Amino acid sequence: MNRFEDEIKAAFEAPKPKRKEEFINLIKPSKMSVGRFLLSQMGYIRKSTWIVFALILICIILAPFVLDYATLWFISALMPILAMSLVTESARSERYNMAEMEAATRFSLRSVIMARMAILGGINLIAILIAAPIGIKYCSFNSFSSGLFVVTPFFITSSIGLSIVRKIKGQAGFYAVMAETFVVSMLMLLNKNSALGIVPPESVRLWSIVTVVAIVATIKQGIGMINNLEDITWSW
Amino acid sequence: MASFDIKEQYDKIYRYCYFKLSDRDLAEDITQETFLKYYEHYDFMSETKSLKYLYTIAGNLCIDEYRRTKPTNLDEDYEGPIHEDRVVENVSIRNALSKLTDEEREILLLRYANDVQVSVIGKIYGISRFAVRRKIMAAKENLEKELRKEGAYEQI
Numbered sequence: 001m002n003r004f005e006d007e008i009k010a011a012f013e014a015p016k017p018k019r020k021e022e023f024i025n026l027i028k029p030s031k032m033s034v035g036r037f038l039l040s041q042m043g044y045i046r047k048s049t050w051i052v053f054a055l056i057l058i059c060i061i062l063a064p065f066v067l068d069y070a071t072l073w074f075i076s077a078l079m080p081i082l083a084m085s086l087v088t089e090s091a092r093s094e095r096y097n098m099a100e101m102e103a104a105t106r107f108s109l110r111s112v113i114m115a116r117m118a119i120l121g122g123i124n125l126i127a128i129l130i131a132a133p134i135g136i137k138y139c140s141f142n143s144f145s146s147g148l149f150v151v152t153p154f155f156i157t158s159s160i161g162l163s164i165v166r167k168i169k170g171q172a173g174f175y176a177v178m179a180e181t182f183v184v185s186m187l188m189l190l191n192k193n194s195a196l197g198i199v200p201p202e203s204v205r206l207w208s209i210v211t212v213v214a215i216v217a218t219i220k221q222g223i224g225m226i227n228n229l230e231d232i233t234w235s236w
Numbered sequence: 237m238a239s240f241d242i243k244e245q246y247d248k249i250y251r252y253c254y255f256k257l258s259d260r261d262l263a264e265d266i267t268q269e270t271f272l273k274y275y276e277h278y279d280f281m282s283e284t285k286s287l288k289y290l291y292t293i294a295g296n297l298c299i300d301e302y303r304r305t306k307p308t309n310l311d312e313d314y315e316g317p318i319h320e321d322r323v324v325e326n327v328s329i330r331n332a333l334s335k336l337t338d339e340e341r342e343i344l345l346l347r348y349a350n351d352v353q354v355s356v357i358g359k360i361y362g363i364s365r366f367a368v369r370r371k372i373m374a375a376k377e378n379l380e381k382e383l384r385k386e387g388a389y390e391q392i
Contacts (some may be wrong), residue, residue, distance in 0.1 A: 008333075014255065
């Protein structure tokens with residue numbers, strides 16, 4: 001600050017407030033707990049997302065009665081759809097060009113998106129925890145391999161999906177994620193037959209590497225997406 | 237969950253209200269009402285957003301108060317600046333400031349007296365950082381012109 005700016009500051013010197021300490025000691029800011037905040041945000045997740053989640057859950061539970069030993073690959077093929085709901089819901093503001101408007105609400109857009117991701121991540125985890133034991137029970141592979149077949153498509157779809165919605169804005173990004181989901185789903189169904197599958201089910205090491213890479217990529221993309229949210233405030 | 241230091245912001249909001257209302261007690265009442273309203277509604281906010289809301293609430297409350305009771309000049313009980321050697325300069329600057337527009341005065345107060353970041357000022361007014369910088373420059377130039385008219389600029 002130069003001397004002129006110092007003088008401007010001095011000219012705005014106000015008399016000392018009389019009741020400051022008294023007020024600060026009295027005031028107890030109402031603090032909203034993280035749980036209450038998450039609960040409040042749950043209501044803003046679209047009904048279609050909950051319906052997709054419920055349908056997937058019903059399919060997972062009913063699959064063993066209809067498909068028997070193909071259950072594991074059917075569940076694997078459903079996982080990308082679960083991931084798609086997470087990705088598209090997280091990028092909803094961008095898809096409808098609502099980010100700027102949502103940024104003007106009482107909560108920061110960053111906290112809202114983080115809450116949305118946490119809620120959807122939580123319900124997806126529940127779905128995976130239900131799906132994995134069912135898949136493991138109805139297949140000839142060991143528990144670890146079967147678990148990988150359930151988890152991997154979810155993280156592959158979410159990592160690529162998040163990267164797509166960060167690069168392609170609006171409706172086009174949504175369609176690209178749908179296409180990606182379809183491809184990953186189909187690949188999982190093809191894996192049922194070892195000869196057609198791109199990654200053979202027997203190659204546990206390769207599946208493990210792919211899973212770890214996909215998890216790391218998902219976390220990286222998720223963090224990148226949240227960090228980029230503040231940039232939208234710049235405008236002319 | 238406030239993302240700012242209430243003790244520091246209390247003084248700044250109070251100063252903001254004081255220069256809008258020119259009444260010490262009224263300014264303090266509005267400052268306290270601002271914080272009460274803020275804590276009633278806002279949580280999980282970044283610092284930038286919290287400051288924007290604080291100044292917006294304070295500004296609106298000051299406008300309401302201004303409409304109810306049109307305030308006069310600055311308080312009679314105001315002791316003025318602490319350093320005696322700066323009294324003359326401050327009187328001149330205050331005179332010059334009173335000739336600026338309300339917006340110019342407010343923007344100088346926010347930027348130099350309250351140390352509010354340019355990006356936050358932009359959010360308060362709903363304009364870009366570039367536009368804020370331009371407004372600050374224009375306000376400073378006008379202030380300088382007024383001071384030159386009074387022959388007080390050279391003393392600074």
